[in-house]
Amino acid sequence: MHVIKRPAWALPESAATPEALAFGIDRRRLLAGTGAIAATALLPGAAAAQRIADAPDPTASLYPAGRNPAFTLDRPVTDEQVNLNYNNFYEFGSSKSVARAAQALKLRPWTIAIDGMVEKPFEIGIDDLLKQVSLEERLYRHRCVEAWSMAIPWTGFPMARLVEMAKPLGSAKYVRMETFKDPSVAPGQRQTWYPWPYVEGLTVAEATNDLAFLVTGAYGKPVxxxxxxxxxxxxxxxxxxKSIKSIVRFTFTDKQPKSYWEALQASEYGFWANVNPAVAHPRWSQASERVLGTDERRPTLLFNGYAEQVAGLYAGMEKERLWA
Structure with a gap:
């Protein structure tokens, strides 16, 4: 997004001296040699070690998963290399070139908390979670509010399955989701003007819609x-x-969560954020989109082309600000 008003004293990330040059040492080797590896405790119990090790992915054999033919595209799949090198992930920087910095993220162990208005809060490791679900591949369009788009072969499972496992109380109306917070590996999280950790939210009805998909892989391999x-x-x-990354917590609540971008710039980014070509962003049109990899301009579709599956979720909500 292009909305951040940094204080006058703040240097751009590009001006920062690389750590290896600043200290003249390889920090990881130093820590390994002294045993002084520190990790930020994100959750109780096993999750306290979340950043300590980055063991090989034990789920790699689950990919590629079978493709669900119900989810098709009106355009070619975006080349994998384009997708791997054009990413919004503010935890690792505000440019699109965050792939190298993101390799510092430690993926094992990775524990997810399910809490709030549920029958019984619990924690589950990502590998144990994947043993309880069936993975499938779906071809989805992805439309950024910045007016560019991709087409991606995601692998994962319906979010409705996680909601079923969570057993929310009938009074729970929303799912609040939270990304990891560990400034020791995520340099963007050292920027105090951002409202860390990244938070997003859906209604339970949105979360249980068949299109809502929890992603664990892409392009036939772990994501x-x-x-x-x-x-x-x-x-x-x-x-x-709205498609939150690196999730560590799902909290069921009766209060509408304030999302990261809403907290940062509510005048431009709202809670619902449904795609509508007729409603412009305050600073640019949403009528068309640039397809990454080809630079083709395409007309933006209402609900990004998924109106048949989701428009009913918003019946009677004409007075709500349903669009970003």
Missing amino acids: AKQMGAPLRLAVPWKYGF
Whole structure:
């Protein structure tokens, strides 16, 4: 997004001296040699070690998963290299070139908390979670509020399955999702003007819609770190900033969560963020989109082309600000 008003004293990230040059040492080797590896405790118990090790992915054999033919595209799939090198992941920087920085993210162990208005809060490791779900591949369009788009072969499972596992109370209306917070590996999280950790939210009805998809892979392999490993969300009828990355917590609540971008710039980014070509962003049109990889201009579709599946979610909500 292009909305950040940094204080006058703030240097751009590009001006920062690389750590290796500043200290003249390889920090990782130093830590390994002294045993002084520190990790930020994100959750109780096993999750306290979340950043300590980056063991080989034990789920690699689950990919490629079978493709669900119900989810097709009106355009070619975006080349994998384009997707791997054009990413919004502010935890690792405000440019699109965050792939290298994101490799510092440690993916094992990775524990996810399920809490709030549920029958019984619990924690589950990502590998144990994947043993309880069936993975499938879906072809989805991805539309950024910045007016560019991709077409992606995501692998994962319906978010409705996680909601079923969570057993929310009948009074729970929303799902609040939270990304990891660890400034020791995520340089963007050292920028105090951002409202860390990254938070997003859906209604329970949106979360249980068949299109809402929890992603664990892409392009027939575990999802890359810069794309939101090991667990991210894909809600293809909404602008891409709703598709939270690297999730560590799902909280069921009766209060509408304030999302990261809403907290940062509410006048431009709202809670619902459904795609609508007729409603411009305050600073640019949403009528068309640039397809990454080809630079083709395409007309933007209402609900990003998924109106048939999701428009009913918003019946009677004409007075709500449904668009970003």
